[in-house]
Amino acid sequence: MEEVVAAARQTDWSRLAERALCDACLGRLFGKLGHGHTNEARGRAIRAAVEVRDGPCWLCRGLTSEYDGLAAIVARKLEPWEYDTFLVGSKIDAEISAREESLWSELGVAHPEPMKAELNREVGKRVCDLVKREPNFENPDIVAIVDPAFDHVDLQVNSLFLQGRYRKLVRGIPQTRWPCRRCQGKGCDRCHGTGKMYETSVEEVIAAEVMRESEGTGHALHGMGREDVDARMLGRGRPFVLEIREPRKRHVDLAGIVERINRSGRVEVDRLEPSTRRDVVDLKEDRAAKTYRIVVRFSPPVDEAKVKKELALLVAQPIAQRTPSRVLHRRADTTRHRRLQDASVLRVDGALAEIHVTADAGTYVKELVHGDQGRTAPSLAERLGVGCEVLELDVLEIHDGA
Ligand SMILES: [Zn+2]
Ligand SMILES: [Zn+2]
Numbered sequence: 001m002e003e004v005v006a007a008a009r010q011t012d013w014s015r016l017a018e019r020a021l022c023d024a025c026l027g028r029l030f031g032k033l034g035h036g037h038t039n040e041a042r043g044r045a046i047r048a049a050v051e052v053r054d055g056p057c058w059l060c061r062g063l064t065s066e067y068d069g070l071a072a073i074v075a076r077k078l079e080p081w082e083y084d085t086f087l088v089g090s091k092i093d094a095e096i097s098a099r100e101e102s103l104w105s106e107l108g109v110a111h112p113e114p115m116k117a118e119l120n121r122e123v124g125k126r127v128c129d130l131v132k133r134e135p136n137f138e139n140p141d142i143v144a145i146v147d148p149a150f151d152h153v154d155l156q157v158n159s160l161f162l163q164g165r166y167r168k169l170v171r172g173i174p175q176t177r178w179p180c181r182r183c184q185g186k187g188c189d190r191c192h193g194t195g196k197m198y199e200t201s202v203e204e205v206i207a208a209e210v211m212r213e214s215e216g217t218g219h220a221l222h223g224m225g226r227e228d229v230d231a232r233m234l235g236r237g238r239p240f241v242l243e244i245r246e247p248r249k250r251h252v253d254l255a256g257i258v259e260r261i262n263r264s265g266r267v268e269v270d271r272l273e274p275s276t277r278r279d280v281v282d283l284k285e286d287r288a289a290k291t292y293r294i295v296v297r298f299s300p301p302v303d304e305a306k307v308k309k310e311l312a313l314l315v316a317q318p319i320a321q322r323t324p325s326r327v328l329h330r331r332a333d334t335t336r337h338r339r340l341q342d343a344s345v346l347r348v349d350g351a352l353a354e355i356h357v358t359a360d361a362g363t364y365v366k367e368l369v370h371g372d373q374g375r376t377a378p379s380l381a382e383r384l385g386v387g388c389e390v391l392e393l394d395v396l397e398i399h400d401g402a
Contacts, residue, residue, distance in 0.1 A: 001034055001037060001041075001042070001045050003033045003034050004027070004030045004033045004034045004037075004042050004045060004046065005045055005046060005049045007030050007033055007109075007110075007111070008029075008030060008046040008049060008050050009049060009050060011029075011050075011107050011108070011109065012107070012108075013050055013051060013052055013107075015106050015107055016052065016053065016107070018053070019053065019058040019059075020052075020053040020054055020055035020056060020057060020058055021043075021052060021053070021054075021057055021058060021059055022043070022054075022057035022059075022060060022062075022064055022065070023039075023040045023041075023042075023043030023044050023047065023064075024038075024039045024040045024043055024060070024064035024118065025039075025043070025057050025059040025060050025064060025115075026039075026042070026043035026046055026047060026052055027039035027040055027041065027042025027043030027044070027045075027046060028042070028043075028112060028113050028115070028118055029103070029104070029107065029109045029112050030042055030046070030109065030111055030112070031111065031112055031113025031117075031118065032111035032112065032113055033111045038122070039064075039113065039118055040064070058099070059096065059099050059100060059103065059115075060096060060115065061096075063096070063115070063119070063148055064118070064122075066148060067119070067122045067123050067126055068126060069151070070119075070123050070126075070146050070148060070151070070153075071123050071126030071127045071130060072130065073146075073151060073152075073153050074088060074123065074127045074144045074146065074153050075127055075130040075131050077144065077153045077155060078127075078131060078142060078144065078155070080248065081142060081155070081157065081248060082247075082248060082249045082250050082251060083133065083141035083142045083157075083250065084133060084134070084141055084250070085133060085134050085135065085136035085139075085140045085141050085142075086127065086131070086133060086134075086135060086136070086140050086141060086142045086143070086144060087124070087135055087136060087137060087140035087142075087143045087144070088120050088123045088124040088127060088135070088143075088144050088146060089120060089143055089144070089145045089146070090116055090119050090120055090123070090145065090146040090147070090148065091145065091146070091147045091148075091149075092114075092115050092116045092119065092148075093148070093149050096115055097114070097115065097116075100112075100114065100115055119146070119148070123146055127144070139158075139276060139277075140158065141157070141158055141250065142155055142156065142157050142158065143155070143156040143158070157246040157247070159216075159243045159244060159245050159246070159247070159277070160210075160214055160216065160243070160244040160247040160250050161241055161242070161243055161244075161274070161275040161276050161277060161279065161280070162210065162241070162242045162244070162254070162272045162273065162274065162275055163239070163240065163241045163242070163272070163273055163274075163275035163279055164237075164239075164240065164242075164258075164269045164270055164271045164272045164273065165236055165237030165238060165239050165240070165269065165270045165271075166202055166206065166223075166233065166237050166238055166240055166267055166268065166269050167232075167233055167234060167235070167237040167238075167267070167268040167269075167270075168202055168227065168231075168232050168233040168266070168267055169232060169234075169265065169266055169267065169268060170232065170265075170266045171229075171230045171231065171232055171392075172198070172229060172230060173198055173199075173200055173201050173202065173205075173229065173266065173267075174197070174198050174201045174202070174226075174229045175201060175202045175203065175221065175223055175226040175227065176201055176202070176203045176220075176221050176223075176226075177196060177201050177203055177204055178196060178197040178198055178201065179195060179196060179197070180194070180195050180196055180197055181197060183195060198229065200266075201221075202221065202223075202233075202267050203219065203220070203221035203242075205261060205264050205266060205267040206221065206240075206242055206261055206267060206269060207219035207221065207242060207244070209257045209260045209261050210242060210244055210252065210257055210272070211244065213249060213252040213253065213257060214244050214247035214248065214249050214250065214252050215247065215248035215249060216244035216245050216246055216247040216248070217245050217246040218244075218245040218246070219242065219243060219244050219245065220242075220243040220245075221240055221241075221242055221243075222240060222241045222242075222243065222280045222283055222284070223238055223239070223240045223283070224238055224239040224240065224283045224284075224286045224288065224398065224400060225238070225286050225288075225290075225361065225362075225398075226238075227393075227395050228366070228393060230393065231393040231394055231395060232394040232395070233394070233395045234293075234394050234395065234396050235291075235395070235396045235397040235398070236270070236397065236398070237268070237269070237270055237398075238395070238398055239283060239398070239400060239402065240283070241275050241279050241280045241283055242272070243277075243280070254271075254272045254273065257272060258270075258271060258272055286361055286400075287361050288361055288398050288399050288400040288401070289341055289358055289359060289360055289361060289399045290358070290359060290361065290363075290395055290397065290398050290399065291342075291356060291357070291358045291395070291396045291397040291399070292356065292357050292358075292359065292365050292393060292394065292395055292396060293354065293355075293356055293392070293393070293394040293396050294354070294355050294356070294357065294365065294369060294390060294392070294393055295352065295353070295354050295390070295391045295392035295393075296352070296353050296354075296355065296369055296380070296388050296389065296390055296391065297351050297352055297388070297389045297391055298351050298352075298353065298384065298386045298387065298388060299351060299386060299387040299389070300351070300386060301350055301351040302348075302353075302384050302386055303348070304345065304348035304353075306384065307345050307348055307353055307355075307384065308345045310380065310383040310384050311343045311344075311345055311355060311357075311380060311383075312343065313383065314340050314343065314368075314378060314380065314383060315339075315340045315341070315342060315343050316339055316340065316341070317339065317340070317378060318337055318339060319337065319338055319339060319340065319363075319368060319376065319377070319378060319379075320335055320336075320337055320376070320377055321335065321336050321337075321338060321363070321364050321367055321368070321375070321376045322334070322335050322372075322375040322376070323335075323375075324364050324366075324367050324372050324375065324376075325372055325373070325375065336362060338359060338360040338362060338363040339359070339360050339363075340357055340358070340359050340360075340363075340368070341358040341359060341360065342357065342358040343355065343356070343357040343358070344356050344357075352391070356396065358397075358399070364376065365393065366390045366393060367379065368380065369381065369388050369390050370387075370388045370389060370390060371388070
């Protein structure tokens with residue numbers, strides 16, 4: 001505290017003239033000096049050493065005496081929500097900030113603390129005592145924004161994130177909810193009023209069970225890449241993070257939810273465990289190779305030895321893929337270069353063959369087989385010199401290192 005008092009003694013207080021300051025506002029002028037004291041305590045020590053007018057505070061107009069009341073409003077507002085950590089933020093009246101900054105320059109103080117920082121901390125401490133939960137500055141469950149001018153508190157309830165790996169056991173459902181192309185989700189004849197292209201999705205099967213327990217207002221599924229609607233996702237499954245927006249409850253019965261999802265017969269998850277927004281970013285930087293099972297029909301039929309030979313020749317070759325014609329309506333026409341890392345022919349039966357391939361992340365596998373009218377080159381169809389139709393496609397493994 002000597003540091004604070006010494007700095008106060010060097011200040012020319014005559015510049016304050018008739019203006020009075022409360023203890024907190026006085027102490028806050030030196031708020032970044034000395035640790036372990038409230039600004040109010042700093043102010044009392046300063047007032048004992050120098051002459052500063054006491055009285056209705058010119059700077060805060062009484063705001064520093066309202067922290068208890070504001071904290072009570074925050075605590076009440078938080079009551080219906082389940083959370084472990086919180087943070088208090090605030091909107092400070094522009095006039096208070098203006099008076100504060102002009103005072104700093106008039107007095108030439110070097111280490112002041114802004115009103116906003118004091119209010120956030122002081123109200124935060126009081127809320128902590130009232131609700132018996134910890135503040136968290138990095139990643140709070142709920143942020144309470146205090147507007148002292150109107151004794152109003154707004155809550156930002158941060159999303160709940162859960163991660164796991166999913167398996168899609170059936171064809172014909174997309175990874176995420178797909179709004180109807182004609183009505184954009186409003187509901188029309190084409191979608192029978194559902195607003196969706198497909199009756200359900202991996203996202204909806206998983207989220208429905210979590211939503212029921214967490215009582216969130218919305219959800220999103222972030223996957224490490226995605227499979228086509230008509231492809232199954234097998235093997236160990238695909239890593240995902242489920243985001244539940246504005247959950248009322250965060251402590252949900254994860255094992256029970258997993259069990260119910262797995263009873264759907266369409267989607268299975270290996271587990272659900274707590275995750276963060278940062279994990280979503282990591283997922284999106286997907287560089288994992290994938291192994292696929294493909295059933296292909298040749299026309300005309302090709303003998304097995306030739307399929308094996310030509311498929312083997314494709315491995316490790318640079319393959320140029322222009323954006324597939326099937327996705328051109330939503331993606332720019334560019335060319336990407338990928339490689340087949342491994343390929344094997346399991347069986348050839350007349351015109352049908354089952355093959356397994358492992359390809360770089362981001363390879364268009366169907367196009368690698370049928371060639372997309374030369375937009376992918378080389379392709380299996382081009383090598384064999386026959387038409388190749390992909391009848392079935394499944395993802396067997398995602399080599400993400402986990
Ligand atoms: Zn004040
Ligand atoms: Zn529609």
